[in-house]
Amino acid sequence: MREIDPREAERLVNTYSDLILRLSYTYLKSTQDGEDICQTVLLKLLTTEQAFDSPEHEKAWVIRATVNACKDELRAFRRKAVPLEEGLEEAAPEPPRSDVLEAVMALPDKYREAIYLFYYEGYSIDEIAALTGRSGAAVSAHLSRGRKKLKTMLEGESYGTI
Numbered sequence: 001m002r003e004i005d006p007r008e009a010e011r012l013v014n015t016y017s018d019l020i021l022r023l024s025y026t027y028l029k030s031t032q033d034g035e036d037i038c039q040t041v042l043l044k045l046l047t048t049e050q051a052f053d054s055p056e057h058e059k060a061w062v063i064r065a066t067v068n069a070c071k072d073e074l075r076a077f078r079r080k081a082v083p084l085e086e087g088l089e090e091a092a093p094e095p096p097r098s099d100v101l102e103a104v105m106a107l108p109d110k111y112r113e114a115i116y117l118f119y120y121e122g123y124s125i126d127e128i129a130a131l132t133g134r135s136g137a138a139v140s141a142h143l144s145r146g147r148k149k150l151k152t153m154l155e156g157e158s159y160g161t162i
Contacts, residue, residue, distance in 0.1 A: 004046050012045055016059070019121065020066050026116050027070035029105060037069045060131055063117070067132075103153040111146030114139050 020041050024034035044065060045058075052058040104112055113132065117123045125143070129136045 009042075009046055012042055016042065016045070016062050019059075020062065022120065023063065023066045023116065024070055026105065026112055027067070027109070028073060033073060037066060037073060040069055041065045060127075063121070063131055067113070099154065100150075103150050106153065107146055107149055110142050111149060114142035115146045115150070118143055 017038055020038040021031075021034045024037040025031065028034055028037070041062060045062060050061070052061065104115060107115065114128060117128045117131065118125070123131065125136050125139045128134075128139045132139065134142075
């Protein structure tokens with residue numbers, strides 16, 4: 001394992017912590033789990049021997065590592081069940097209220113992932129395809145279907161309040 005440079009660690013934390021936290025939250029719907037994933041991915045990034053070709057390559061690696069860590073966490077969560085009483089001991093904090101965020105979070109994973117990377121991170125369809133291992137046509141379809149679902153969800157909500 002290589003020695004960790006404090007300046008490099010600070011740069012990576014400042015550059016990627018918000019991205020990792022936001023992306024983790026879209027998968028796990030938990031700030032605390034997102035913080036755990038953030039710590040794991042940043043530590044992995046700090047200790048990797050991989051050389052990155054460009055800042056875009058580094059960012060793509062961070063996104064892929066975050067997605068994989070979230071999926072691993074979701075699989076592990078299914079395996080570690082606890083009695084309901086144990087979960088009642090401590091109240092979970094309430095996430096910030098946002099109708100759009102709630103609607104995005106309610107989307108199936110493939111739509112949520114495409115919408116997040118496209119709108120929040122500014123990736124193109126081809127870049128998302130490369131990051132997720134899907135075809136450009138699939139990503140485009142996920143964006144289109146995700147937008148339609150969001151529109152239906154948000155319109156239904158606004159009409160219900162009139």
